[in-house]
Amino acid sequence: MFEYLLHDLYPFPILQGDGSKTSVRVDFGDGNGVSYSNVSSIEDGVRHVYRSVGIYRVTATAENALGSDRVSLYLHVTCPLERIHLSAPLVVAKGREVNLTTVLSPSHVGAAAFIWWFANHSEPLITLESSVAFTFPKGGSSTVTVQVVAGSVILQDRKTIAVHEYFRSHLLAFSSNLDEHNPDVSEWRLDISRVVKSSMVQATGISEEQLLVTVLPGLPTTAEVFLLPDKELTEGEEDRTAEPLDQLSEVLLGALNQNRIEFTLRPGVQITVYATHLSVAPLVDSSESQKGSAVLLLLSVVFVGLIMFIIYKFRRKIPGLSFYAQMQNEKEREMIRPDSAVEKSPGAPRELVASLELLDTELDAQAIGYLPSHLNTKFSKEPLSCVTV
Numbered sequence: 008m009f010e011y012l013l014h015d016l017y018p019f020p021i022l023q024g025d026g027s028k029t030s031v032r033v034d035f036g037d038g039n040g041v042s043y044s045n046v047s048s049i050e051d052g053v054r055h056v057y058r059s060v061g062i063y064r065v066t067a068t069a070e071n072a073l074g075s076d077r078v079s080l081y082l083h084v085t086c087p088l089e090r091i092h093l094s095a096p097l098v099v100a101k102g103r104e105v106n107l108t109t110v111l112s113p114s115h116v117g118a119a120a121f122i123w124w125f126a127n128h129s130e131p132l133i134t135l136e137s138s139v140a141f142t143f144p145k146g147g148s149s150t151v152t153v154q155v156v157a158g159s160v161i162l163q164d165r166k167t168i169a170v171h172e173y174f175r176s177h178l179l180a181f182s183s184n185l186d187e188h189n190p191d192v193s194e195w196r197l198d199i200s201r202v203v204k205s206s207m208v209q210a211t212g213i214s215e216e217q218l219l220v221t222v223l224p225g226l227p228t229t230a231e232v233f234l235l236p237d238k239e240l241t242e243g244e245e246d247r248t249a250e251p252l253d254q255l256s257e258v259l260l261g262a263l264n265q266n267r268i269e270f271t272l273r274p275g276v277q278i279t280v281y282a283t284h285l286s287v288a289p290l291v292d293s294s295e296s297q298k299g300s301a302v303l304l305l306l307s308v309v310f311v312g313l314i315m316f317i318i319y320k321f322r323r324k325i326p327g328l329s330f331y332a333q334m335q336n337e338k339e340r341e342m343i344r345p346d347s348a349v350e351k352s353p354g355a356p357r358e359l360v361a362s363l364e365l366l367d368t369e370l371d372a373q374a375i376g377y378l379p380s381h382l383n384t385k386f387s388k389e390p391l392s393c394v395t396v
Contacts, residue, residue: 088158172236
Protein backbone atom coordinates (compact mmCIF):
# COMPACT_ATOMS: atom_id res chain seq x y z
CA MET A 8 0.00 0.00 0.00
CA PHE A 9 1.33 3.43 -1.00
CA GLU A 10 0.52 6.79 0.50
CA TYR A 11 0.45 10.00 -1.56
CA LEU A 12 -0.72 13.53 -0.92
CA LEU A 13 -3.97 14.89 -2.25
CA HIS A 14 -3.73 16.57 -5.68
CA ASP A 15 -0.26 15.04 -6.27
CA LEU A 16 0.32 13.79 -9.80
CA TYR A 17 1.30 10.12 -9.62
CA PRO A 18 3.10 8.62 -12.64
CA PHE A 19 2.10 5.02 -13.43
CA PRO A 20 4.91 3.00 -15.13
CA ILE A 21 4.24 1.59 -18.58
CA LEU A 22 4.98 -1.99 -19.59
CA GLN A 23 8.25 -2.63 -21.39
CA GLY A 24 8.25 -4.07 -24.87
CA ASP A 25 6.78 -3.18 -28.24
CA GLY A 26 4.61 -0.28 -27.16
CA SER A 27 3.50 0.59 -30.67
CA LYS A 28 1.36 -2.53 -30.80
CA THR A 29 0.21 -2.63 -27.18
CA SER A 30 -2.98 -1.01 -25.94
CA VAL A 31 -3.36 -0.10 -22.26
CA ARG A 32 -6.46 0.60 -20.20
CA VAL A 33 -5.94 2.19 -16.76
CA ASP A 34 -8.74 2.35 -14.15
CA PHE A 35 -7.86 4.77 -11.33
CA GLY A 36 -10.47 3.44 -8.88
CA ASP A 37 -12.33 6.74 -8.46
CA GLY A 38 -14.63 6.33 -11.45
CA ASN A 39 -12.11 7.67 -13.94
CA GLY A 40 -10.01 5.82 -16.49
CA VAL A 41 -7.94 6.29 -19.61
CA SER A 42 -7.09 4.14 -22.63
CA TYR A 43 -4.10 4.28 -24.98
CA SER A 44 -3.81 2.40 -28.23
CA ASN A 45 -0.14 3.28 -28.70
CA VAL A 46 1.96 4.02 -25.64
CA SER A 47 5.44 3.85 -27.15
CA SER A 48 5.79 7.63 -27.03
CA ILE A 49 4.74 7.91 -23.35
CA GLU A 50 7.88 7.33 -21.36
CA ASP A 51 6.92 9.23 -18.21
CA GLY A 52 3.85 7.13 -17.51
CA VAL A 53 0.22 8.12 -16.93
CA ARG A 54 -0.66 10.98 -14.57
CA HIS A 55 -3.88 11.37 -12.57
CA VAL A 56 -5.10 13.78 -9.90
CA TYR A 57 -7.18 12.47 -6.98
CA ARG A 58 -9.70 14.99 -5.67
CA SER A 59 -10.57 13.33 -2.35
CA VAL A 60 -8.84 11.23 0.24
CA GLY A 61 -9.36 7.49 0.49
CA ILE A 62 -8.00 4.11 -0.54
CA TYR A 63 -8.15 3.44 -4.27
CA ARG A 64 -7.47 0.30 -6.28
CA VAL A 65 -5.66 1.14 -9.53
CA THR A 66 -5.80 -1.47 -12.32
CA ALA A 67 -3.84 -1.44 -15.58
CA THR A 68 -4.71 -3.88 -18.39
CA ALA A 69 -2.36 -4.33 -21.38
CA GLU A 70 -3.25 -6.21 -24.55
CA ASN A 71 -1.47 -7.02 -27.83
CA ALA A 72 -1.16 -9.85 -30.33
CA LEU A 73 0.52 -12.08 -27.76
CA GLY A 74 -2.34 -11.80 -25.23
CA SER A 75 -3.26 -9.63 -22.26
CA ASP A 76 -2.12 -9.05 -18.73
CA ARG A 77 -3.42 -7.13 -15.72
CA VAL A 78 -1.75 -5.59 -12.69
CA SER A 79 -3.27 -3.81 -9.66
CA LEU A 80 -2.01 -1.71 -6.78
CA TYR A 81 -3.63 0.17 -3.88
CA LEU A 82 -3.13 3.86 -3.19
CA HIS A 83 -3.84 5.50 0.14
CA VAL A 84 -4.49 9.13 -0.72
CA THR A 85 -4.40 11.51 2.25
CA CYS A 86 -4.54 15.24 2.83
CA PRO A 87 -2.24 17.04 5.27
CA LEU A 88 -3.89 18.39 8.42
CA GLU A 89 -3.74 22.18 8.41
CA ARG A 90 -5.46 23.30 11.62
CA ILE A 91 -7.72 22.09 14.43
CA HIS A 92 -10.26 23.76 16.69
CA LEU A 93 -11.39 22.50 20.11
CA SER A 94 -15.11 23.17 20.36
CA ALA A 95 -16.08 23.42 24.02
CA PRO A 96 -18.40 25.68 26.05
CA LEU A 97 -16.79 28.46 28.06
CA VAL A 98 -18.89 27.58 31.10
CA VAL A 99 -20.10 24.18 32.25
CA ALA A 100 -22.02 22.91 35.25
CA LYS A 101 -20.17 21.17 38.01
CA GLY A 102 -20.82 17.44 38.10
CA ARG A 103 -22.56 17.45 34.71
CA GLU A 104 -21.31 15.60 31.65
CA VAL A 105 -20.26 17.82 28.75
CA ASN A 106 -19.25 16.98 25.18
CA LEU A 107 -15.92 18.20 23.80
CA THR A 108 -15.37 18.08 20.04
CA THR A 109 -12.29 18.64 17.88
CA VAL A 110 -12.97 20.16 14.46
CA LEU A 111 -10.40 19.28 11.78
CA SER A 112 -9.58 21.37 8.75
CA PRO A 113 -9.78 19.92 6.20
CA SER A 114 -12.27 17.46 7.60
CA HIS A 115 -11.06 14.41 5.60
CA VAL A 116 -7.49 13.69 6.54
CA GLY A 117 -7.66 9.94 6.81
CA ALA A 118 -6.88 8.13 10.06
CA ALA A 119 -6.23 10.39 13.05
CA ALA A 120 -5.61 9.85 16.76
CA PHE A 121 -6.82 12.26 19.46
CA ILE A 122 -4.95 12.72 22.74
CA TRP A 123 -6.93 14.53 25.48
CA TRP A 124 -5.30 16.17 28.49
CA PHE A 125 -7.51 17.31 31.37
CA ALA A 126 -6.46 19.39 34.33
CA ASN A 127 -5.54 17.42 37.47
CA HIS A 128 -5.13 14.26 35.38
CA SER A 129 -1.64 12.88 35.02
CA GLU A 130 -2.51 10.46 32.22
CA PRO A 131 -4.08 11.45 28.88
CA LEU A 132 -7.13 9.94 27.25
CA ILE A 133 -6.45 8.56 23.75
CA THR A 134 -9.33 8.08 21.32
CA LEU A 135 -9.92 7.57 17.62
CA GLU A 136 -13.06 9.72 17.74
CA SER A 137 -13.09 13.49 17.52
CA SER A 138 -15.55 13.84 20.43
CA VAL A 139 -15.33 12.87 24.06
CA ALA A 140 -17.61 13.25 27.10
CA PHE A 141 -16.14 14.47 30.38
CA THR A 142 -17.45 15.47 33.81
CA PHE A 143 -15.80 18.25 35.83
CA PRO A 144 -16.13 17.31 39.50
CA LYS A 145 -14.89 20.58 41.00
CA GLY A 146 -15.71 24.24 40.50
CA GLY A 147 -13.29 26.88 39.24
CA SER A 148 -11.25 27.00 36.04
CA SER A 149 -10.14 23.87 34.21
CA THR A 150 -7.86 23.54 31.18
CA VAL A 151 -8.48 21.04 28.39
CA THR A 152 -5.82 20.28 25.77
CA VAL A 153 -6.25 18.09 22.71
CA GLN A 154 -3.51 16.83 20.38
CA VAL A 155 -4.31 15.41 16.93
CA VAL A 156 -1.92 13.08 15.18
CA ALA A 157 -2.64 12.60 11.45
CA GLY A 158 0.17 10.99 9.49
CA SER A 159 3.32 12.95 10.21
CA VAL A 160 1.45 16.05 11.38
CA ILE A 161 0.79 16.81 15.07
CA LEU A 162 -1.38 19.80 16.05
CA GLN A 163 -2.94 20.84 19.36
CA ASP A 164 -5.48 23.27 20.77
CA ARG A 165 -6.31 24.33 24.32
CA LYS A 166 -9.35 25.77 26.08
CA THR A 167 -9.92 27.10 29.59
CA ILE A 168 -13.38 26.22 30.91
CA ALA A 169 -15.13 27.84 33.88
CA VAL A 170 -16.94 25.34 36.10
CA HIS A 171 -19.87 26.62 38.19
CA GLU A 172 -22.90 25.16 39.87
CA TYR A 173 -25.24 27.79 38.47
CA PHE A 174 -25.03 30.21 35.56
CA ARG A 175 -27.15 31.92 32.93
CA SER A 176 -26.50 32.11 29.19
CA HIS A 177 -28.13 33.88 26.25
CA LEU A 178 -27.63 33.63 22.51
CA LEU A 179 -26.85 36.88 20.71
CA ALA A 180 -27.35 38.07 17.15
CA PHE A 181 -25.80 41.01 15.35
CA SER A 182 -26.67 43.48 12.63
CA SER A 183 -26.58 41.83 9.23
CA ASN A 184 -23.78 44.13 8.06
CA LEU A 185 -21.36 42.39 10.43
CA ASP A 186 -21.39 39.28 8.23
CA GLU A 187 -19.79 41.26 5.41
CA HIS A 188 -16.73 41.84 7.59
CA ASN A 189 -16.52 38.38 9.18
CA PRO A 190 -13.41 36.48 7.99
CA ASP A 191 -14.38 33.50 10.22
CA VAL A 192 -11.02 33.22 11.96
CA SER A 193 -10.45 32.71 15.67
CA GLU A 194 -8.46 35.94 16.16
CA TRP A 195 -11.30 38.06 14.73
CA ARG A 196 -13.89 36.26 16.87
CA LEU A 197 -11.80 36.87 19.98
CA ASP A 198 -11.55 40.61 19.25
CA ILE A 199 -15.30 40.93 18.66
CA SER A 200 -15.97 39.04 21.91
CA ARG A 201 -13.91 41.56 23.86
CA VAL A 202 -15.65 44.51 22.21
CA VAL A 203 -19.12 43.09 22.92
CA LYS A 204 -18.22 42.41 26.55
CA SER A 205 -16.96 45.97 27.01
CA SER A 206 -20.17 47.36 25.51
CA MET A 207 -22.28 45.25 27.87
CA VAL A 208 -20.35 46.43 30.91
CA GLN A 209 -20.85 50.06 29.91
CA ALA A 210 -24.56 49.66 29.15
CA THR A 211 -25.58 47.52 32.14
CA GLY A 212 -23.00 48.11 34.86
CA ILE A 213 -22.46 44.37 35.31
CA SER A 214 -18.99 43.45 36.55
CA GLU A 215 -16.51 42.19 33.97
CA GLU A 216 -15.79 39.16 36.12
CA GLN A 217 -19.42 38.04 35.83
CA LEU A 218 -19.55 38.26 32.04
CA LEU A 219 -18.11 35.91 29.44
CA VAL A 220 -18.76 36.45 25.73
CA THR A 221 -17.77 34.15 22.90
CA VAL A 222 -18.43 34.63 19.19
CA LEU A 223 -19.37 31.34 17.54
CA PRO A 224 -17.82 30.12 14.26
CA GLY A 225 -19.72 30.31 11.00
CA LEU A 226 -22.25 32.59 9.36
CA PRO A 227 -24.49 34.34 10.19
CA THR A 228 -22.45 35.76 13.03
CA THR A 229 -23.77 34.72 16.44
CA ALA A 230 -22.42 34.79 19.97
CA GLU A 231 -23.22 33.57 23.46
CA VAL A 232 -22.97 35.49 26.70
CA PHE A 233 -22.60 33.82 30.11
CA LEU A 234 -23.58 35.36 33.46
CA LEU A 235 -21.48 33.96 36.32
CA PRO A 236 -21.96 34.15 40.09
CA ASP A 237 -20.19 36.95 41.93
CA LYS A 238 -16.95 35.61 43.41
CA GLU A 239 -17.07 38.02 46.36
CA LEU A 240 -20.54 36.91 47.41
CA THR A 241 -19.82 33.20 46.96
CA GLU A 242 -16.24 33.14 48.24
CA GLY A 243 -15.76 30.34 50.74
CA GLU A 244 -19.14 28.79 50.05
CA GLU A 245 -20.87 27.13 47.14
CA ASP A 246 -23.04 29.29 44.88
CA ARG A 247 -26.30 27.47 45.49
CA THR A 248 -28.72 30.26 44.57
CA ALA A 249 -29.45 31.62 41.13
CA GLU A 250 -31.61 34.56 42.21
CA PRO A 251 -28.87 37.20 41.69
CA LEU A 252 -28.23 35.77 38.24
CA ASP A 253 -31.93 36.11 37.40
CA GLN A 254 -31.80 39.81 38.28
CA LEU A 255 -28.69 40.35 36.17
CA SER A 256 -30.30 38.44 33.32
CA GLU A 257 -33.30 40.79 33.36
CA VAL A 258 -31.02 43.82 33.30
CA LEU A 259 -29.01 42.44 30.38
CA LEU A 260 -32.08 41.44 28.37
CA GLY A 261 -33.60 44.87 28.96
CA ALA A 262 -30.51 46.56 27.54
CA LEU A 263 -30.47 44.20 24.55
CA ASN A 264 -34.16 44.73 23.80
CA GLN A 265 -33.69 48.52 23.94
CA ASN A 266 -30.78 48.34 21.45
CA ARG A 267 -28.43 49.95 23.97
CA ILE A 268 -25.58 47.51 23.30
CA GLU A 269 -23.76 48.53 20.14
CA PHE A 270 -20.25 49.22 18.95
CA THR A 271 -18.38 50.72 16.02
CA LEU A 272 -16.56 48.14 13.93
CA ARG A 273 -14.86 50.75 11.77
CA PRO A 274 -15.69 54.33 10.78
CA GLY A 275 -19.17 54.32 9.28
CA VAL A 276 -19.98 50.73 10.34
CA GLN A 277 -22.20 50.58 13.43
CA ILE A 278 -23.11 47.16 14.85
CA THR A 279 -26.08 46.49 17.15
CA VAL A 280 -26.30 43.42 19.38
CA TYR A 281 -29.66 41.68 19.86
CA ALA A 282 -30.96 38.93 22.10
CA THR A 283 -32.34 35.91 20.29
CA HIS A 284 -33.54 33.33 22.82
CA LEU A 285 -32.30 31.42 25.82
CA SER A 286 -29.69 28.82 25.02
CA VAL A 287 -30.33 25.15 25.51
CA ALA A 288 -29.19 25.24 29.15
CA PRO A 289 -29.58 28.74 30.68
CA LEU A 290 -29.54 27.10 34.09
CA VAL A 291 -27.85 23.78 33.61
CA ASP A 292 -28.45 22.58 37.14
CA SER A 293 -32.21 22.80 36.66
CA SER A 294 -32.31 19.75 34.43
CA GLU A 295 -33.58 17.55 37.24
CA SER A 296 -36.51 19.88 37.94
CA GLN A 297 -37.30 20.03 34.24
CA LYS A 298 -37.33 16.25 34.06
CA GLY A 299 -39.55 16.13 37.18
CA SER A 300 -42.01 18.62 35.66
CA ALA A 301 -42.18 16.62 32.45
CA VAL A 302 -42.86 13.41 34.37
CA LEU A 303 -45.61 15.09 36.43
CA LEU A 304 -47.21 16.47 33.29
CA LEU A 305 -47.13 13.04 31.64
CA LEU A 306 -48.68 11.40 34.73
CA SER A 307 -51.41 14.06 34.83
CA VAL A 308 -52.32 13.46 31.20
CA VAL A 309 -52.43 9.69 31.75
CA PHE A 310 -54.58 10.11 34.90
CA VAL A 311 -57.09 12.40 33.17
CA GLY A 312 -57.29 10.02 30.22
CA LEU A 313 -57.95 7.09 32.57
CA ILE A 314 -60.73 8.98 34.37
CA MET A 315 -62.38 9.87 31.05
CA PHE A 316 -62.18 6.24 29.93
CA ILE A 317 -63.81 5.00 33.19
CA ILE A 318 -66.60 7.58 32.92
CA TYR A 319 -67.25 6.63 29.30
CA LYS A 320 -67.16 2.90 30.03
CA PHE A 321 -69.29 2.81 33.19
CA ARG A 322 -71.49 5.88 32.81
CA ARG A 323 -74.70 3.78 32.94
CA LYS A 324 -73.73 2.25 36.27
CA ILE A 325 -73.10 5.57 38.03
CA PRO A 326 -76.43 6.91 39.52
CA GLY A 327 -75.67 10.57 39.19
CA LEU A 328 -74.40 10.27 35.64
CA SER A 329 -77.32 7.98 34.67
CA PHE A 330 -79.87 10.47 36.05
CA TYR A 331 -78.12 13.32 34.29
CA ALA A 332 -78.01 11.36 31.03
CA GLN A 333 -81.73 10.53 31.37
CA MET A 334 -82.57 14.19 31.91
CA GLN A 335 -80.51 15.12 28.89
CA ASN A 336 -82.33 12.53 26.76
CA GLU A 337 -85.70 13.82 27.94
CA LYS A 338 -84.69 17.37 27.15
CA GLU A 339 -83.60 16.31 23.70
CA ARG A 340 -86.92 14.55 23.10
CA GLU A 341 -88.84 17.60 24.32
CA MET A 342 -86.93 19.76 21.92
CA ILE A 343 -87.77 17.39 19.08
CA ARG A 344 -91.51 16.87 19.98
CA PRO A 345 -92.91 20.42 19.54
CA ASP A 346 -92.44 20.38 15.79
CA SER A 347 -94.33 17.13 15.38
CA ALA A 348 -96.93 18.19 17.92
CA VAL A 349 -97.61 21.40 16.10
CA GLU A 350 -97.96 19.52 12.86
CA LYS A 351 -100.29 16.80 14.14
CA SER A 352 -102.58 18.56 16.63
CA PRO A 353 -103.82 21.85 15.17
CA GLY A 354 -107.46 20.56 15.10
CA ALA A 355 -107.48 18.95 18.54
CA PRO A 356 -108.52 22.04 20.52
CA ARG A 357 -111.37 22.73 18.05
CA GLU A 358 -112.63 19.16 18.25
CA LEU A 359 -112.63 19.33 22.02
CA VAL A 360 -114.58 22.60 22.04
CA ALA A 361 -117.08 21.24 19.52
CA SER A 362 -117.64 18.09 21.58
CA LEU A 363 -118.24 20.15 24.72
CA GLU A 364 -120.77 22.38 22.94
CA LEU A 365 -122.56 19.28 21.58
CA LEU A 366 -122.72 17.81 25.06
CA ASP A 367 -124.26 20.99 26.49
CA THR A 368 -126.82 21.08 23.69
CA GLU A 369 -127.90 17.48 24.34
CA LEU A 370 -128.25 18.11 28.04
CA ASP A 371 -130.40 21.16 27.40
CA ALA A 372 -132.54 19.22 24.95
CA GLN A 373 -133.09 16.40 27.48
CA ALA A 374 -134.00 18.85 30.19
CA ILE A 375 -136.54 20.58 28.00
CA GLY A 376 -138.10 17.28 26.91
CA TYR A 377 -138.59 15.87 30.43
CA LEU A 378 -139.98 18.97 32.06
CA PRO A 379 -143.65 19.63 30.86
CA SER A 380 -144.90 23.09 30.31
CA HIS A 381 -147.18 24.71 32.99
CA LEU A 382 -149.82 25.48 30.37
CA ASN A 383 -150.55 21.80 29.69
CA THR A 384 -150.70 20.68 33.34
CA LYS A 385 -154.11 19.64 34.83
CA PHE A 386 -154.90 19.00 38.50
CA SER A 387 -157.46 16.28 39.58
CA LYS A 388 -160.20 17.19 42.06
CA GLU A 389 -160.83 13.65 43.24
CA PRO A 390 -159.73 12.73 46.73
CA LEU A 391 -156.76 10.54 47.14
CA SER A 392 -157.31 6.96 48.12
CA CYS A 393 -154.85 4.78 49.92
CA VAL A 394 -154.59 1.11 49.30
CA THR A 395 -153.01 -1.12 51.85
CA VAL A 396 -151.20 -4.10 50.51
